Amino acid sequence: MTATTDSPVVTPDASRRGARRRRWWLEVGWKYPLAAVVVFYAAFPLAYVLSASLSPSGTLTGSTQLFREISAQNFSALGDTRFWQWAGNSLVIALSVVVGAVLMGAAAAYAFSRFRFTGRRVSLTSLLVVQMFPQMLAFIAIFLLLLTLGEVVPALGLNSKLALICVYLGGALGSNTFLMYGFFNTVPRELDEAAKIDGATHAQTYWTIILRLVTPILATVALLTFVATFGDFILARVVLTSEQNWTLAVGMYGWVSDQLNANWGLFAAGAVIAALPILALFLFLQKYIVGGLTSGSVKG
Amino acid sequence: MSTDTTPPPVRESHARTWEGTGWGFAAKLVLMAAVNALGIYVAWSAWTVDQWGVLVGSLALVVVADVVYFSRRRLAGKYIYPGLVFLLVFQVFTMAYTVYVATTNYGTGHNSTQEQAVDALLIQNERPVEDAPTYPLTIVRSGEDVGFAVVDESGQVLVGTAAEPMEAAAGATTDGDRVTGVPGYDVVDLGTLLADPALQEEVLALRVPASQDADDGSYRTREGTRATVYSSSLDWDPDAQTMTDSTTGTVYSADGETGQFVAADGSTLTVGWRVGVGLENFTTAFTNPNYAGPFWKITAWTFAFAFLTVASSFLLGLAIALLFDDKRLRGRRVMRTLFILPYAFPAFLSALLWQGMLNANPDYGIVNSLFFFGARIEWLTDPWLAKLAILGVNLWLTFPYFFLVCTGAMQSLPNELEEAARIDGASRWRHFRAIQLPLLLISTTPLLIASFAFNFNNFVIVYMLTGGGPRFTDTSAPLGHTDILITMIYQISGVQGGSADYGLASALSIIVFLVVGAVSAFAFRRTRKLEEVL
């Protein structure tokens, strides 16, 4: 597989450099054009979004000609809407959910991974099954639930961001636990045992040793949760009834939900801006997701 | 209940690391105090508003929390409980409620309670008497009684109350066409009326008979300053639970089985109410001829769609994750960030975008004009191509997710395995097949199953991209080649049209859920076997 076997043993500098080059191309270099292809595949359709966001005419797919007109009009028009207020709501809600979901998911995954208790298998299976309920029909129940809760604790009623956060956290145990569970299993048990012998309590082991070792998966779950929460508009629409509480997804959906009054330009500009936090978060979390973890201790 | 696999914690540890434990314990006490306080507050305020379900629920949750966290055992419980509470309250309850809805006839025409249905029927059947004039109205009071005073066409002042039909009032004073004073009555001005909700109720409910003859109808006001003669064609008898049509004499009696007012001849009144119908919706779900034909085709496609989506996007995501997890590559961070672009935009936007791009006419559809040399390819209207298009678009939407997951999961693979493999001279492919992939599958299989389930119910992509079309030509149900079970439910439950049947929709959802749940549980058990092997 490696290119070295092909190259003659004794060579002048030039051919050695040539061989190294060839080897570089075979092993690494070809990945650059491939990356370009993948980026094209991923980004090309979104050129439409960018084009629509820069075009004052306000259609999404009316033409195959992209970027016919360039104007920042849509972006500046965002200032006349509640866009930034919604963005603030979205960020607050998504970040709270991320923190809650990561903490609760990691704790549950730790329990499933490290403790053997009655009903463990059944709980794992039920967790998996529960999240398969078609979400489309959840509204009735959630609406009713919040109506009732709101009578008791007004802060948890309809139109409360806190209530929405709680609803999202209801799904936190679902797939997150599984993603983390698999990862926790790969952290050698000897580490816990060593810590225990050193006299650490289970809580100390969890907070100071295990959580550090699973940073990549925590970061991954954080990102997945952020994206899911940030983009959800179905639950958010049910819960947040007044305009000043809307999230970006709900508010922006309103700009295009009626096709005949749709303002695609404004929507596209909003979508471009709304995608930025996700990309920024990914850029930031990448070093935790990929490498950068204390790989030494993972080896145990 | 919960037992640790490892020997019980060494007791001395608490003493030895007193400081650490102490802080931890203090934090725990504070937290638990807060939880208890919150629980008791909720229970108390539930009691004040008579919400017994919430009361019992919150007390139970707090008691369990105390037991779990103050017991030395139940270690697993300590870690699972917080998530479990949210799960129970916000997800399991949701499911239970859907089961409840499935046993009712909730839907168009059966939208609320009988009380509200009666209200609505009475509203709809009380109408102004033909050619009845509208008079400026003055609200008057005599002790407890509220009455109406108007000036009729001849300039005569008429006064009446619920008990006393309108009749001429002697000695009344007027200002133009409005009454300003009636002997024996106090005039209520508009400001007083608008500031007094109880009085408003009374005024709205007041019907002053136009004359001794009940058939002449009665004066009524809608907004406090005008009155018109109305007559009602329905009489509600709460004791007998009957509605009587006063023009035809037909008696409609409340039918608690169907939630409607039914006459002897079988005719019904427009507005019904919600009642339990037992398993009727499930029976309908299995016997409805509307979709008996396409049902199997749709089921097969649903499974194929979910499976192929997961398989293709997992493989693509995995391949990209593997190829670009290479320390020798420069600009990896930027590349990776660009790879997840499709994931950063709202899914419904992407679906609409692709719908435009896949337009068959190369003048409009950029896919045909750019990649297929301007050929006319019917991506969205040919049954097979439409399926392909849906899979393709969904691949585009989903691969970044698996790219992310695989990138994260690969970090758990021990490095020394790779080194060992390299030393053994194993080819990279072999290394991948024999070592990396099996390990990766362990941590990602539950996610594959979850993704399968998600796509099984992936309403948005199907609805936004093809709307289920192209339609089947051999059935009258509005279903098509790319419909999946969840869009089928949406179509046949009439939710989109004017006559929604949520009971049926819920029943169908439960059936679908049972199917996916069973398949997933089965698949999951297989995973566990895999895990035990390793």
Add this chain to the structure above:
Amino acid sequence: MRKTTLSVAAVATMALLASCSGGTEPEPAASEPAAASSAPAASGSLVVWVDENRQPAVEAAAEDFTAETGVEVETVVKNFEDIRADFLAQVPTGEGPDITIGAHDWLGSLIVNGVVDTIDLGGRESEFEDVAIEAMTYDGQLYGLPYALESVALVRNTELAPEPAPATFDEMVAAAGETDAKLPFVINTAGADGDAYTYYAFQTSFGAPVFVQNEDGSYTTEIGMGGDEGYAYADWLAEQGQAGEGVLSTDWTYDIANQEFSDGNAPYTVAGPWAISTFTDAGVDVAVDPIPSAGGETAAPFVGVQGFYLSAQSENKLVATQFLTNYITTDEAMQALYDADPRLPAFSTTAEAVASDPIVAGFLASAQQGTPMPSIPEMGDVWDHWNAAEASIISGQAKPKAAWDKMLADLDTTLNG
């Protein structure tokens, strides 16, 4: 009104939102629907659902109302498409508003679900355009306060086609052929989904209304699209479709049709007032004419009416009715509504005031020749089959008579079980 909403929402809401009170004991109608507002304790307060466009106008009317009566009005902004489902779901729970803005074709479902109250204009019906009152009337009762009309009309690019549009479709296509535009005509076909709403005027010009009408203009539940008239229309679609003349195409979506017209590629299009700004922003000068007849009879488009509905469960009906009939039904408030969201006014004095605008006048002329879209609940069930049949005929995938027959059979199954 228009069928073409992108209904993820519909989906979502699926009205499912639902009812809710049914699960527990019959909800003691929540005591204060307006709890959020801080009205003076003595006076009531009103909650009004509006969409973003119309919020300022309603608030302006509310200001006078509050000043004169002391009753606070809280406007809650909602997405227009969500309103019907949310209203159906929330009114029974006591969470709903006192008043909501809405379209007249919701009426059927609002009535069957018992969530809407009647309105008594106190004899002022004559101050409104007839078609508006007719649309908001159901079984002889007026259920909403109409304020705006909308319908599609023939929009013409005055540069390409300076002459007023001919009276028939064929003449129009011929006239377009004399221009050097790429296409004679564009119309929203909603892609392969079909758009019977936009095409409806052509259908009525063959004498095939969607439902048979009674003498007084109200609709029965009997499908009116069958018979020779219906087949003639189906044949016409096939003739003009992609397998025939190619004047009509299922490649056109709303966006594409608008783009082609904005680019000056077609002299004529059928569009609603909502699309005009798209054209003028692109620098196209437009004129609006009634839709030409394709089948010989009057081409009557659907007319939609927007108005205000009063909740059947409102706790403040008297105040709400006072607000609607005495503060919204005024020249100023109606003008403000028009200024906030320029639809054709349903209030005659406002309509006259704005009719000097030739575009408004054009749409008004088209609307006057139209018929209200049926508001019977059955209307919601016909679109699917109807749109699909038209699309399959236009695209040439199906024979016109066979597709039309299948549609009629499917509709029969859907409507009559």
